Amino acid sequence: MKEVLFNTHDVALILTMFICIFFAIFLMLIKKGKKLSNFLLAAFLLTQAAIPLDNxxxxxxxxxxxxxxxxxxxxYSFGLAFWIEAPLLLLYVRSLIYKDFKLSKKDIWYFVPFILYATHFTNDWILLDYHIQMAALQGDGIASANVFDRxxxxxxxxLRFGFGVLCLIELHKYQKHIKNEVAELESVDLTWLKVLVVGFLVIRxxxxxxxxxxxxxxxxxVTVDHETLGLTSNYAVLLLVTGLIFFSAGHSTIFKGIDRKLQPEKDKSEDSYDPEEIRTIEAYMEQNKPYLNHLLTLENLANQLSLSPRYLSTLINRHFEKNFFEFINFYxxxxxxxxLISVxxxxxxxxxxxxxxxxxxxxTFNTFFKKLVGDTPTQYRKNYWQNQKENEQSPEQREQTS
Structure with missing residues (x-):
């Protein structure tokens, strides 16, 4: 019973494997959140369990x-997970950032490299005779691999790195377009998703x-210590997976997706807008003050104005030269x-x-105020009342003060 079965590196892999499996099962059983997102994340986690098992x-x-x-x-069979984990992460990210996301036939293209490799792997390994396989497993597998396998x-x-870059591009699009739909970004927490994407990109x-x-x-x-590099990745994955569980469990309800159908139209000329529509919108903003609603969205405002959300978004971007976030926060x-200047x-x-x-x-308040006014809110109020006081003084008093 005193015999050591596993070293520290093996324990890290075992922990990663079991954490991923248990969390994947939890995601498939839970009813909270998007079912498709939970399914894709569970599938991704199962690949992260298969990879350490392969090691x-x-x-x-x-x-x-x-x-x-x-x-x-x-x-080598569980190593097939390397070919599908990256596209699964990309699809998971898209399922989170797009409200209307659905798996489509074109998504199968992301798995073509996996299909091609699985076919090659089946012919090159699975179908080999038992004795040939046993002979091939003798000695150092890395050292005996041929150039083609390398x-x-x-x-x-x-390829895995390329999918990681695509994930970053999707997050960049999200950050750009979310401001066309919401006027407050407090419900948009990208931190944990960025950590996940960037973390796995670094690992790749x-x-x-x-x-x-x-x-x-x-x-x-030329000898390079590839073993140390590989072990570093193993520990990094363990930390990332653990962090993923913590952050996704604590922040799963505050991620707000965007609707691709609501993005501003690019082919519409500003001249096509009715000037009366512009005046109606401006009058409505001044009189009804919908911006006082903390949770105002593009869709809410469009309904109040009896306009389509996409048309309103296009109009705000083209005529007012602002996104929805900037438009509402200007008011x-x-x-x-x-x-601030009220007595x-x-x-x-x-x-x-x-x-x-x-x-x-x-x-957001301080940043926008400083950007549009040039002073902080505190400075603005202080300067205003100081100027008012100076204007109320007689010329002699102002001279004495100066």
Missing amino acids: LINFGEAFKQVALGISPKLF LIHTTREI INAIFVALAIIFSYEIG RIEESKKL SNKKTTMLDIMDRAGFNSKA
């Missing part, structure tokens, strides 16, 4: 002997270095300026002013 079977001495006793076909390995890592960059290090070490003769700043509000706190003007975030 344990191929490089962990204890697991290797067990796998040999079951079937040599187990070797090139496939490197290509795989480059490291995987490219590992693949190149192997080529340098065994094909060129909120104007409202806050009126509140009855001389002692009102900035938090109250901010709230009464429609802002939910102090940071």
Whole structure:
């Protein structure tokens, strides 16, 4: 009973595997949130469980002997997960950021590299005779691999990196377009999703270095420590997966998706807008002050104006030269300026002013105010009342003061 079965590196892989499996099961059973998003995340997590199992079977001495006793076909088979985990993460990100996201036939193209490799793998390994497989598993598998296999390995890592870049592009689009639909960004928390995407992107960059290090070490003769690089990735994945569970559990309800159908039209000329429509919108904003609603969205305002959300978005972008976020918060700043110079509000706190003007975030309030007015709200009120006091003084008093 005192025999050590696993080393520390094996334990990290085992922990990653079990955490991913249990969380994937939880996601498939939970009824909260988007079912498709939960399914895609669960599938992604199962690939993250398969990858450490592949490492344990191929490089962990204890697991290797067990796998040999079951079937040599187990070797390398779980490595198929490398080919599908990246497109699954991309689809998961898209399912979160687009309200109307659905899997389509064209998404199968993301899995073409997996299908091609799975076909090659079946012919090159699974269908081999048992004795040939057992003979091939003797010795160092990395050292005995041929150049073609090394090139496939490197290509795989480059593809995974490419999918990671696509994830970043989607997040950039989200940050750009979310401001066309909401006037407050407090319900939009991208932190945990950014950490997930960027974290796995860094891991994939490291995987490219590992693949190149192997080529340098065994094909060129320049020894590079690929084992340390690989072990670093194993621990990084464990930390990322653990963080993913913590953040997604705590922030799953505050992620707000965008509607691709509501994006401004690009082919509509400003001349096609009815000037009366513009005046109606401006009058409505001045008289009804819909911007005082903290949770106002493009769709809400469009319904109030009896316009289609997409048309209103296009009109705001083209005529007012603002996105929805800037358009609404412009009116909120104007409202806050009126509140700040009101006699009855001389002692009102900035938090109250901010709230009464429609802002939910102090940071947004201060940033927008400084950008549009040139002063902070505090400076603006102080300067205004100081000027008022000076104007009320006689020329002699002002001269004495100066």
